[in-house]
Amino acid sequence: MxxxxxxxxxxxxxxxxxxxxxxxxxxxxxxxxxxxxxxxxxxxxxxxxxxxxxxxxxxxxxxxxxxxxxxxxxxxxxxxxxxxxxxMRYVLQRCLERCHQAIAQRQTAGLTISRIAFRGSFNDLAHFSRVFKKQYGVSPSALKLAE
Structure with a gap:
């Protein structure tokens, strides 16, 4: 069966x-x-x-x-x-992140925005400010003042 x-x-x-x-x-x-x-x-x-x-x-x-x-x-x-x-978008992103960190850190309080931008491989301050604001929704100088 x-x-x-x-x-x-x-x-x-x-x-x-x-x-x-x-x-x-x-x-x-x-x-x-x-x-x-x-x-x-x-x-x-x-x-x-x-x-x-x-x-x-x-x-x-x-x-x-x-x-x-x-x-x-x-x-x-x-x-x-x-x-x-x-x-190159990746490179730009990483440069912006480094600059954002530098602006937000209290240790860099004595550095100007232009000095931070130039250290971050930006050679045009207007371009830096534009892409920074587009990325973070705030200008680099406004972020520095907020810190």
Whole structure:
């Protein structure tokens, strides 16, 4: 006599086996994708480290970063596109963050806004004020006065 539950279990087992085979097939494909994405993440981290080290350099640009780190400027921009921004937008963002921190810190109370901007690799005070206000919703001088 055949147990009715055996047929149900067999069906579930067959379905499980099919799913397992699909996963194994994907596992054959995924290691390259995983390795590629790990390699991209490492490259992106190296680029960001380089940017951090040279953030105060007003001559910091995509071709200089590409020469220092290795991959082409095009590849670097493709990596940053995955993060939904460009390389130079990232550099600008980091420069603004550093300037914001400097303005907000009490240790820099003796420094002028222009000195902080120039230290932050901005060479045009009007441009700095414009992008700072757009980013933080307050002008650099208003932030300094608030602190």
């Amino acid at each position: 055949v147990c009715p539950l055996a047929a149900t279990h067999q069906s579930a087992l067959d379905s499980l086996c099919e799913t397992l085979l699909d996963l194994l097939a994907l596992a054959e494909i995924r290691p390259n994708a995983i390795q590629s994405s790990r390699s991209q993440a490492v490259t992106l981290l190296e680029i960001k480290r380089h940017v951090e080290q040279r953030l105060a350099d007003p001559a910091l640009n995509a071709s200089g970063i590409a020469q220092a780190v290795g991959p082409s400027a095009h590849y670097i921009n493709a990596l940053f596109e995955q993060e939904r921004q460009s390389l």
